[in-house]
Amino acid sequence: MQRNSVIRRVLAAAVVVAAAAGCTVSGSAGSAPTKPPASSKPADDKPSSKPSGTQEPDGPEAQNALLSEGDKGMKVRELQARLRQVAWLFEYPDGSYGGSTVKAVKGFQGKRGLPETGEVDPVTWERLLKMTSKPGFFELxxxxxxxxxxxxxxxxxxxxxxxxxxSRTLVWMVDGKAQLQVDVRFGSELTPTREGVFKIDFKSRNHHSTLYDTPMPYAMFFSRGQAVHYSSDFKAxxxxxASHGCVNVRDEAKIASLFEQVKAGDKVVVYW
Incomplete structure (x- = not known):
């Protein structure tokens, strides 16, 4: 009996020591659940229905303008391209946040019950992102x-x-240095602009195509009827x-200058 009493006292002491050390003691007597870490969520917490980063901001953060009148750059160009996708802006993107962009943003905001500030805050930007796709290079x-x-x-x-x-560009180069650059347009799939190395055969200031009955001002011919020339259709x-195979230029002032500089025999390189 005395021996059993000693054993019971030793076991009781062990339980006290174990509890003091933070261990869990199995058994019905004296057991208790451990406290969850402070970072753990309650069992009834539900995950957000939106993926991370897509929630619309609220509070003071929502009032901070991301873009506003006077801003310039690629972000403005992207904004303008996206506004064109939803038919709120009809001008071409130019990367400059001017009056027409302000008006388009106000229209977009008003249609969706947002404050018509004309500035792009996080809420406006998030809404526009959801309604549009990332603009391609030639949308920008x-x-x-x-x-x-x-x-x-x-x-x-x-x-x-x-x-x-x-890049749909023509660069006039002399000894490896760019002298002048213009935007250009090419032929369609049915009438493609030929690629390769050519030379200017002849120039015609007021040329008129007998094949297509259309004007070809400042024409510089380089490959069996294909020429670099000004196109009012491209400008409009x-x-x-698309052209019928020629290289169209829409800036008349620049091609007029180019026409004066280029000579018969100068090289033409058309490449991807």
Missing amino acids: YAGGDQPAAKPDPRCLQGRVLCISKT RGYTG
Whole structure:
């Protein structure tokens, strides 16, 4: 009996020591659940119905303008391209947040019950993102002025009309240095502009196509009837149209200057 009493006292002491150390003691006597870490969520917490980063901000953060009148740059150009997708802006993106962009943003906001500030706050931007897709390169530069592609190595020597189908640009180069750049448009799939190395055969200031009965001012012919020339249709319609194989230029002042500088025999490189 005395021995059993000693054993019971030893076991009781062990339980006290274990509890003091933070261990869980199994058994019905003296057991208790451990406290969950402070970062754990209650069992009845429900995950957000929106993925992380897509919730519309509220409070003071929502009042901070991301873009406003006077801003310039690629973010403004993207805003303008997205507004064109939902038919709130009809001008080409130019990367400058002016009056027409302010008016378009106000219209977009008013239609959706948002404060018509004309400034793009996080709520307005999030709503626009949900209704549009990421603009492609030629949506961002629908009105032109896109950066030129890297010049083909064949453009780096002599006098060359360096014409990139990738960036839709023509760069007039002399001994590897760019002298003038213009936006250009090419032929359709049925009448493609030929690629390769050519030379200017002849120039015609007031040329008129007998094949298509259309004017071709400032024409510089380089490949069996295909020429670089000014196009009023390109100026009016942009990249929604195409040529019959020629390289169209829409800036008349620039092609007039180019026409004066280019000579018969100068090289033409058309490449991707």
